[in-house]
Amino acid sequence: MGNFFNDNSDIRFLFDYFDLKELAAFQERETPNGDADYAPIGDADEVISEMIDNYRRTLEIIGEIAAETLAVNAEQVDAEGNTLNPDGTVTLRPLVRKNLKVLTQADMMGFTLPRKYGGLNCPILIYTMATEIVSRGDCSFMNMFGLQGIADTIYAFASEEIRDEMLPRFASGEVTGAMVLTEPDAGSDLQAVRLKADLLSEPQGKCDWVLNGVKRFITNGCGEVLLVLARSEHDIKDGRGLSLFVCERSPAVKVRCLEKKLGIHGSPTCELVFDNTPARLVGERQRGLITYVMALMNGARLGIAAQSLGVAEASYSLARTYAHSREQFGAPIERLAPVADMVVQMKVRIEAMRALTYETARVCDLENNINRLLERNSAALTAEEIKSFKQRSRTLKRLNAMLTPMSKYYGSEGAISITGDAIQVLGGSGYCKDYAAERYFRDARITSIYEGTSQLQIVAAVKGVTSGVLFSYLEEFENKTFTGETSELLETLKSSLIKSREEIQSAVEFVKTQSGAYTDLVARKLVDSAIAVLVGHYLIAQAAVLVSGEITSAQVVRKAQVAEIFVKQNEPLIIMNCSLIKSGSSLSINNYTSLAGAVPASE
Numbered sequence: 001m002g003n004f005f006n007d008n009s010d011i012r013f014l015f016d017y018f019d020l021k022e023l024a025a026f027q028e029r030e031t032p033n034g035d036a037d038y039a040p041i042g043d044a045d046e047v048i049s050e051m052i053d054n055y056r057r058t059l060e061i062i063g064e065i066a067a068e069t070l071a072v073n074a075e076q077v078d079a080e081g082n083t084l085n086p087d088g089t090v091t092l093r094p095l096v097r098k099n100l101k102v103l104t105q106a107d108m109m110g111f112t113l114p115r116k117y118g119g120l121n122c123p124i125l126i127y128t129m130a131t132e133i134v135s136r137g138d139c140s141f142m143n144m145f146g147l148q149g150i151a152d153t154i155y156a157f158a159s160e161e162i163r164d165e166m167l168p169r170f171a172s173g174e175v176t177g178a179m180v181l182t183e184p185d186a187g188s189d190l191q192a193v194r195l196k197a198d199l200l201s202e203p204q205g206k207c208d209w210v211l212n213g214v215k216r217f218i219t220n221g222c223g224e225v226l227l228v229l230a231r232s233e234h235d236i237k238d239g240r241g242l243s244l245f246v247c248e249r250s251p252a253v254k255v256r257c258l259e260k261k262l263g264i265h266g267s268p269t270c271e272l273v274f275d276n277t278p279a280r281l282v283g284e285r286q287r288g289l290i291t292y293v294m295a296l297m298n299g300a301r302l303g304i305a306a307q308s309l310g311v312a313e314a315s316y317s318l319a320r321t322y323a324h325s326r327e328q329f330g331a332p333i334e335r336l337a338p339v340a341d342m343v344v345q346m347k348v349r350i351e352a353m354r355a356l357t358y359e360t361a362r363v364c365d366l367e368n369n370i371n372r373l374l375e376r377n378s379a380a381l382t383a384e385e386i387k388s389f390k391q392r393s394r395t396l397k398r399l400n401a402m403l404t405p406m407s408k409y410y411g412s413e414g415a416i417s418i419t420g421d422a423i424q425v426l427g428g429s430g431y432c433k434d435y436a437a438e439r440y441f442r443d444a445r446i447t448s449i450y451e452g453t454s455q456l457q458i459v460a461a462v463k464g465v466t467s468g469v470l471f472s473y474l475e476e477f478e479n480k481t482f483t484g485e486t487s488e489l490l491e492t493l494k495s496s497l498i499k500s501r502e503e504i505q506s507a508v509e510f511v512k513t514q515s516g517a518y519t520d521l522v523a524r525k526l527v528d529s530a531i532a533v534l535v536g537h538y539l540i541a542q543a544a545v546l547v548s549g550e551i552t553s554a555q556v557v558r559k560a561q562v563a564e565i566f567v568k569q570n571e572p573l574i575i576m577n578c579s580l581i582k583s584g585s586s587l588s589i590n591n592y593t594s595l596a597g598a599v600p601a602s603e
Contacts, residue, residue, distance in 0.1 A: 002071070004133045005063025008313070009555075010351055011129055014358055015056065016550040017542055023123040023362065024051040026369040055126045061106055062130045069102050070137030071314075077138060077266035078439050081258075082222075088254025090222035090268050099141050100173065110171025111148055113155060117163070118171035124299075124368065128306045128361040132354075135310020136317075139443035140266035142310065143219050146303040150177030150227050153296045154246065156372075157283040161206075162246060166225060175224035179296060180272065182217045188456055190229065190289055191239040195274060197230035207278035209245060214273055217259065219450070221270025224249045227296070228279065229288050236286075244288035247279035263442030298400070300451045301408040302364060305357040308408075308415035308447045309350065315415075315422035315440045316346045322426050322435075333425075342425060344565070346418050351562055353414045355538040356531065360403040367396035399473055402464025409457035410531050412447035419444040462523040465530045466508055474501055477537035482544050485553075486560040490540050493567045497536045500574045504529050507578040514584065521589060525577040532570035539563035 005011060025048055073095040083091040092100075103109055111127045113119025122130075127148075135142040151170035155163055169175045186192040195213030204210075211230050215221070226247050233241035247253065252275050259269040283292055323334035323343050333339045370393045378386060419441040423430035430437040448454045464470055478498055482490040507526065511519050543559035545551060588595065 002067030003063040066137030074138040081265040104173025109173040117167035125361040131306035132309040135307040139311040140264035143267040149299040177225040178223040180228040197232040211274040211277040239289040242288040244282040245279040252277040305407040305411035308411035312415040312418040319422040319425040360407040405457035405460035415444040503578040507581040
């Protein structure tokens with residue numbers, strides 16, 4: 001039987017590489033064992049070991065479902081799509097429902113929720129691995145599996161009453177959710193949201209608000225539980241007037257249309273009409289966008305990075321197999337240097353994407369668990385512990401604000417490139433529907449658009465580069481020393497990365513003397529260079545891990561080879577980017593009208 005966890009040596013390597021003991025210890029400390037009858041029991045070391053074993057078994061189950069069910073159904077799901085009914089409801093195709101049923105029966109729909117609600121209480125890192133595996137099976141289905149972030153937001157910010165009522169339903173698979181943010185005139189600019197929320201003079205059951213207006217581009221908008229961003233303060237026109245609400249699917253909220261899309265056909269993308277829809281406030285008024293949606297979108301962006309990894313891995317696996325089996329000129333095409341190089345570049349880029357995405361997930365875990373520990377268990381902490389945790393939380397928050405958009409940007413752009421290369425490896429066969437390569441390409445294209453375009457991710461990430469967050473973070477990597485058979489190579493690569501970091505710092509100092517518009521203009525070059533240095537250090541750290549337990553000498557040597565090709569190929573690109581930045585050229589902006597030409601006349 002196929003298994004997308006067991007057959008992926010890099011995911012299994014990283015499972016053993018990361019300090020899961022630290023994450024599991026935080027997870028159990030933040031969520032006491034007494035939350036459910038089936039929580040692990042025993043001394044601390046036994047509990048942590050059992051939790052890590054549970055994580056592995058969970059990923060093995062997800063890996064089997066992804067390979068044996070999701071991937072098998074994916075082509076038909078893509079061909080059929082879903083159906084909009086005359087009454088404003090949506091009927092999911094039978095195979096989509098089957099996918100949901102299989103995951104529900106395996107208890108995989110409450111991945112990160114505490115056990116008291118029926119969840120698995122897994123760290124975000126393990127959930128990210130699972131999301132990648134699911135996405136490899138069917139990129140479109142990830143949008144249902146990945147919307148477990150709705151439940152996480154309810155857990156983090158809603159009242160105890162709403163939590164107790166809704167979270168067990170998410171964990172059991174009874175309901176799926178939707179993040180209802182975008183409007184026809186409020187896409188990237190969510191401060192422009194106009195959907196109205198009105199406080200009722202008399203509550204309707206448990207609901208004391210009603211919602212009116214239209215939302216568009218809502219992934220799984222036909223889900224049973226909707227988290228809706230709406231304007232509760234009608235006289236405040238910016239983000240301070242927005243609050244977050246939860247409502248359930250009813251005749252008062254209808255799907256007006258299903259978008260006709262290039263890809264992810266199994267995922268219904270809806271336009272919703274709210275007509276006096278009963279709703280409940282989540283958390284406090286006016287914090288909808290500023291606090292709650294920002295937290296929700298950070299999780300969603302990490303999910304898209306994992307989705308990008310999954311579809312890229314699916315494309316690579318297909319291209320690798322085809323290059324090995326397809327013969328031309330009397331030999332497999334992988335013997336041709338241009339094809340061999342293309343396959344290697346795909347593989348190295350995936351491992352680079354994975355290194356960044358998984359490290360970001362680990363940082364998210366640490367930040368979230370520390371914050372929940374301070375919020376809910378502070379009475380059990382000493383004053384010194386509280387001070388230490390608060391300082392660490394501030395550091396992690398700044399780091400996370402840079403890493404999350406980097407992961408989403410780097411992963412989604414990588415997925416588009418890799419799925420395109422897979423078609424190229426397959427040639428004419430890749431362009432035809434005989435193979436899944438064209439579907440992977442279509443599915444991947446959305447990843448650089450939804451949950452914030454690549455351009456918005458760059459603008460968010462560059463702040464961490466220009467503010468010094470990146471350089472402070474890099475110090476811990478630059479101070480490392482290495483032992484073992486690859487130590488000399490790793491020291492050489494580290495020295496190269498230090499020189500590259502110095503190039504970036506020089507470019508940043510130049511940018512600080514220029515206008516804000518110039519910073520935006522060169523932000524992509526800065527972020528690309530920063531990611532290259534950061535990922536280079538991640539790959540070196542992976543190659544420096546001690547050989548023990550599941551990690552073999554061969555794996556470590558291979559990781560050193562991956563680090564070597566990645567660092568050496570990116571070094572001249574960083575120099576080029578920084579040179580262009582320091583040139584001060586703004587030709588594309590200064591000469592925009594003449595270079596872009598006249599606006600085409602309407603036909």
